Amino acid sequence: MQEPPTSITEPSPTPAPRFVRNGGNGVPPAPPKPVKPKLKKLRLALVVLGLSVLALISTVFGMLMAVASDLPSLDNEAQYRAARNSVLYPRGPDCPKLDPGKCPRIAKLTGNLNRILVDESEISPNLKNAVIAIEDERFYSHHGVDYKGIARALSQDVLRRRAAQGGSTITQQFVKNALSAQNDRSVFQKLREAALAYHLERKWSKEKILTQYLNTVYFGNGAYGVEAAARTYFGNSNSAQQDSTATNAGVTAASPPTSEEDQPDQDTRDASVMSPADAALLAGMISSPSMYDPLQHPEAARQRRDLVLQKMYDQKMITHAEYTTALRQSLPGRDQVTPPKVDSDYPYFTSWVEGQLLDQFQAPLVYSGGLNIQTTIDPELQAAAEQAIRGRLSGIGPSASLVAIDNDTGQVRAMVGGPDFTSRPFNLATNGHRQPGSAIKPFILVRALADGVDPNSTWVSGPKVLHARNGRGQRVNFPVSNYNDSYLGTASLWSATTNSDNSVFAELGLKTGPRRIARLAGKMGIRTKLSTNPSMTLGGLKEGVTPLEMAYAYSTIANDGVRIENSLAPDRFSPIGFSEVKDSNLDKTTKVKRTRVFSQKVGELAKSMLHLVVTSGTGKAAQVGSEFIWGKTGTTENYGDAWFVGGNDDMTVAVWVGYADKVQSMETEHAGSPVAGGTFPAEIFHDFMTSWLGMRDARRAAHHHGKPDTGTGAYTPTTPSTGESTTTEPQTTTPQTPKNQADKGQGDQQANPAPDNQQQPPADTQTPAEPNPTPTPPSGGGTGSGGGASPG
Numbered sequence: 001m002q003e004p005p006t007s008i009t010e011p012s013p014t015p016a017p018r019f020v021r022n023g024g025n026g027v028p029p030a031p032p033k034p035v036k037p038k039l040k041k042l043r044l045a046l047v048v049l050g051l052s053v054l055a056l057i058s059t060v061f062g063m064l065m066a067v068a069s070d071l072p073s074l075d076n077e078a079q080y081r082a083a084r085n086s087v088l089y090p091r092g093p094d095c096p097k098l099d100p101g102k103c104p105r106i107a108k109l110t111g112n113l114n115r116i117l118v119d120e121s122e123i124s125p126n127l128k129n130a131v132i133a134i135e136d137e138r139f140y141s142h143h144g145v146d147y148k149g150i151a152r153a154l155s156q157d158v159l160r161r162r163a164a165q166g167g168s169t170i171t172q173q174f175v176k177n178a179l180s181a182q183n184d185r186s187v188f189q190k191l192r193e194a195a196l197a198y199h200l201e202r203k204w205s206k207e208k209i210l211t212q213y214l215n216t217v218y219f220g221n222g223a224y225g226v227e228a229a230a231r232t233y234f235g236n237s238n239s240a241q242q243d244s245t246a247t248n249a250g251v252t253a254a255s256p257p258t259s260e261e262d263q264p265d266q267d268t269r270d271a272s273v274m275s276p277a278d279a280a281l282l283a284g285m286i287s288s289p290s291m292y293d294p295l296q297h298p299e300a301a302r303q304r305r306d307l308v309l310q311k312m313y314d315q316k317m318i319t320h321a322e323y324t325t326a327l328r329q330s331l332p333g334r335d336q337v338t339p340p341k342v343d344s345d346y347p348y349f350t351s352w353v354e355g356q357l358l359d360q361f362q363a364p365l366v367y368s369g370g371l372n373i374q375t376t377i378d379p380e381l382q383a384a385a386e387q388a389i390r391g392r393l394s395g396i397g398p399s400a401s402l403v404a405i406d407n408d409t410g411q412v413r414a415m416v417g418g419p420d421f422t423s424r425p426f427n428l429a430t431n432g433h434r435q436p437g438s439a440i441k442p443f444i445l446v447r448a449l450a451d452g453v454d455p456n457s458t459w460v461s462g463p464k465v466l467h468a469r470n471g472r473g474q475r476v477n478f479p480v481s482n483y484n485d486s487y488l489g490t491a492s493l494w495s496a497t498t499n500s501d502n503s504v505f506a507e508l509g510l511k512t513g514p515r516r517i518a519r520l521a522g523k524m525g526i527r528t529k530l531s532t533n534p535s536m537t538l539g540g541l542k543e544g545v546t547p548l549e550m551a552y553a554y555s556t557i558a559n560d561g562v563r564i565e566n567s568l569a570p571d572r573f574s575p576i577g578f579s580e581v582k583d584s585n586l587d588k589t590t591k592v593k594r595t596r597v598f599s600q601k602v603g604e605l606a607k608s609m610l611h612l613v614v615t616s617g618t619g620k621a622a623q624v625g626s627e628f629i630w631g632k633t634g635t636t637e638n639y640g641d642a643w644f645v646g647g648n649d650d651m652t653v654a655v656w657v658g659y660a661d662k663v664q665s666m667e668t669e670h671a672g673s674p675v676a677g678g679t680f681p682a683e684i685f686h687d688f689m690t691s692w693l694g695m696r697d698a699r700r701a702a703h704h705h706g707k708p709d710t711g712t713g714a715y716t717p718t719t720p721s722t723g724e725s726t727t728t729e730p731q732t733t734t735p736q737t738p739k740n741q742a743d744k745g746q747g748d749q750q751a752n753p754a755p756d757n758q759q760q761p762p763a764d765t766q767t768p769a770e771p772n773p774t775p776t777p778p779s780g781g782g783t784g785s786g787g788g789a790s791p792g
Contacts, residue, residue, distance in 0.1 A: 084370030085110055086357075088350055090379050091411075091579060093699060098374035098580045106375065107344035109354060109367050116227040120211040123226060124274035128210060129318075130283035133311040136170040140206055144171045144197035171197040174213040177364050218363030219282055220289030222339040222351070226282070230270030232339055233294070233332045234278050276318050277326035280308035290355055290570075294331040296431050302331060334426050334661075348417030349377055352430045353577035359570040360588075361581075374580040376411035384691035385414040388684045396669055399660045400684060401428035403551040404653045404692075405575055409592055410555065410564030412548075412577050413651065414688075418660060428660055433528060433544035435663075437677065438500045438618075439634025439643040440539040442557060442610060443521040444509045445497060449602045450520075451512060455609060459496060459504040461488035466510055468534040478534040480506040497609045498617035500633060502538055509537030523597045525553035525563060525573055539634060544641075548575065551654035554631075554645050557610070558652045559594075560603030567591040610646065619644060621682035624689045631685070633677025639666045644681035651692060655681040 088107040089095055095103035132139045138146050146169045168176070175193045200209065219229035274282075284304035285292045294301040306327060313323040344350040353375055357366045365371065381404060389400045404414040417427035426432070449455065463485070466478045482502050488495060496504035509517060514537060518530035526549050531542040552575045556563045566576040568590040580589045610630040613619045618633040622644055631646015640663035645654040657680045658666065666675035673679070 084368065086366060086369060086371035086373060088344075088353065088373045088375050088578075090377050091374055092378040092380060093702075094379075095374070098372060098582060100372050103374070104379075106346060106377070106379070107342070107350040109357075110340075110343050115215070115225040115367075116231075117215050117225065118211070118227045118271055120207045122272045123211060123214060124272055124279060126276050126279035126318075127214070127226065127271065127274050127282060129312055129315075130276070130279040130308050131170070131210070131214065131286065133315050133317060134280075134283050134308045135173070135286060137311070137315060139170050139210070142169060144169060144199075144201040145194050169197065170213050171201055171209050174209060174216065175200065177213070177216045177362060216364060217286055218289055218358065218367075219285050220293050220355075221295070221337060222342065222354070224363060224367055227271045228340060229282055229285075230274060230278075233282070233337055234274070235270050235338060275326065275329065276309065276312065276322050277305065277329035280312065280326065281305040281331065284308045290359060295334060295337055295426070298331055305331075339425050342421070345379075346377060346382055346415070347421035347425070348427050348429060349382070349412070349415040349577065350375070351421075351425070352415065352417075352427060356568075356570055356577055357581075360568060370583055371586070372582045373578050375578045376406075376409075376413060376576065377415070378413045380695055381414040381692060384695070385416050385688055388687035388691070389416055391687060392680055392684050393657070397659070398657050398666055398669055398675065398680070399428065400680070401432060401547045401656045402653065402684065402688065403429050403547045404651050404688070405551045405555050407555050407558045407647070407650060407652055408564070410552070410566055410569075410575050411579065412575050415548075415577075424660065426660070428656065429547045432546055432656070432660070434546075434641045434656060434658060435539055435541060435544045435636045436550065436643060437539040437634035437636040437641060438502075438505075439550065439632050439645050439677070440521075440536070440541075441497070441500065441505050441634075442554065442606065442632050443517050443524070443526075444505055444512060444537060445493070445609065446524075446557065446598060446602060446606050447512050447517050447520045448493070448508055449605055450598045453493070453508070453512075455493045455605060458490050458492055459507065461491045461496065461501050461503045463487070464503055464507065466507055466534070468510055476534070478506070478510070480538075494609055494612065498612040500613070500618050506534070506537045510534060520597070521553060522573070523563065524556040525549055525575075527573055539636065547654040547656045550643070550645050551575070551652050554647065554654065555652040556597055557603055557606055557630075558647050558649070560600040560607075561596055561598040562603075563595045563597050565593040565595060567593070614646065618676075618678045619646070619682050621678055622646060622685045622689075624648075624686055624693060627689070627693060629689065631682075633682060635676040636663075639674045639676065640664065642666065642675045642677045642679065642681050644677050644685045646685065648689065648693075650696065651689070653685055653688060655684045655688075657681050657684070 086109040087100065087105050088109070089098060089100065089103040090106050136146065172193055175196050204212075214226040217226065217229075218224050219226075219232070221232055223229040223232040281294065281301065281304075284301070284307065291297060292301045292304045309318070309323055309326050312318045313320065318326070339351070342351060353373075354366070357373065361369075361371075385402045385404060389402060393400055399419050400416065401418065402414065402416040403412060405411065406413050415429050417429040417432075418424045461482070463481045464479070466480055467475055468478050469475055480503055487503060488499065488501060491499075491501060491504055493504070493508070495501070496508075514532040514534065518532050518536070521530055526545060528541075528543055528545050528549060530536060530545075531540070533540070533542075552573075555575075563573075565572040566574075568578065568581075568588065569576040572593075572595075576590060578590075581587075607630045610632055611628065613632055614623045614629045619631050622631055623629055627648055629646060629648055631644055634643035634645070635641070640658060642657045643655065645652075647653055657675060658664075669675050670679045
């Protein structure tokens, strides 16, 4: 048997090291990193982190210590003593620029005189509950900063992609109101306010914070603080409800009154006795006194009040019976609201400017910040406006309102809001929503011209039944007739505009589209939401318009289709009453922006057509010498409202005449004849513009025919820069109007407004080409029976 081979094991050589790095290419691995440098970096990071924590703690501690020094200054009485009233100045030849040392003072915003400080026992529990319900429902549980509220507000802002909710507490709001840097909304300032709010709650009780807060809040209409607000909105009604305890309660006066007239009424403690409805109304106004003003925006004010009541009920602050009763309570009316006494030479104007300032700045800064404010009012022009009205209406009966706007700057140069601010503080110029009658027709005219309608086109002037659609898309009949059944037969747009023909303009308006007319009017400057029912084509609106917005919208026509906007105005569709604001830390000047609404050719043509209204139509009384004047009359049914709105190259002016408190027929007030737009309103316009032209010429002469000081610094040529450069003015060949009706147009009285749900079909979404008309003078006013007229 063969033996197996013997296995001889030889010693194995030492295996070569296996190199894996670099693909096993035999390159030795890099040596490991030394441990020592890593430890150094770690130690350095720990040191930096520790120092950062110490720095943060030091910063927070320092902030808390710093803000602690502000606590005494937050007290209402300390604020009162440190406050300085803001002062308003005019803008005219004597004050072309803001210079407190040289310019005459026209008003002082007397927040201190109007504020009455009260103790916590002198504020109604209903008011406290209402404010907490709508502003800070966890007021009694947080420590100055509500983190849940901040998280909720942030989530809503993210969801809605805008600043939808605020997360600040009542304590933070009080701190913000009390600090001098209220317009500084930097992150550091907000952190400072939060730190101070937290620190404040460790020093003051919740009741003191709430009371001090309510003493600093602005409630609109000059009411600064809760007691002033209660007296302003409910003084007449609440005084009868007060018991003997409330009657004998004292007033916590911040400083001794300077005169007996300034003494607080010790027999009135309106803030201590307040119904849930009244408390909810005031609480709802805190976030925006202008937006929820019961006089200017009653519907918005009511909805806001009802929201507060709902929150009070949900939080078991009122019973169901109190809730339902409060919902039925009416808002305070115009006669019940009694704003505090104002210190102003022109109170209607400065009260409006006051509201605009409060839209830009916090109330404590406006009233107590010692601001110097240059307004836009021209004292000479204001005196001329007041004299023009007084000269025509003194002892007659109706009231009048006038607004004059500088075309170049969009600034209000004169404003008459009523006959006497002391007895009638309601501002007809800014808040008096009245039916415009035929003064709405220029919006229809501009819309039609922009759509390409030929001004020489002919239209049937006669009684008609027009077809429109209501809100359900159903056809409705809209009968139209001219005043006194007087018609032109066949008329061009030139003649229809000159004679204010209802028959033609109603048909033109329905064909153009009420919705599109309303939309254009809004772009031109009308802030009121216009009705879009068929009768809006004749000025029959659900809610009327104000002289201020009519003057502003017509100024877009004056500027050949350009709307003037001011950076400091509350919104870009508003004229403005102040141009500069200064103090030691603040210097703001308004900047003008120009936005084109319709083409220059349309603007020039519209002015040429409206010029005929003045030279040979319903507004002849408004003509001033050879000056190029244009405008439109307006008279409502039964002579309840009368308008003239128009201007020249410098100024656009709106004049309204009527009875301020109600719609009352003015059938005999014009020397035994009716008051139409072509009577008192056109005459007042004439007198005012006559005065202005004299001032303008004198100012130019004083400046050696150079750049005149009209208060705006803008040179205005004597002759119109546009006038009829692209159009030929029709000859004055319109039919003569009957005797005693020379200032009346074919249909200048509006029809009864139709129900507001009679809507037009949706507007044409296409942008029509602008016309390039070459109008020719009409051969006559019309081919039918001429003459006669409706009030204008």
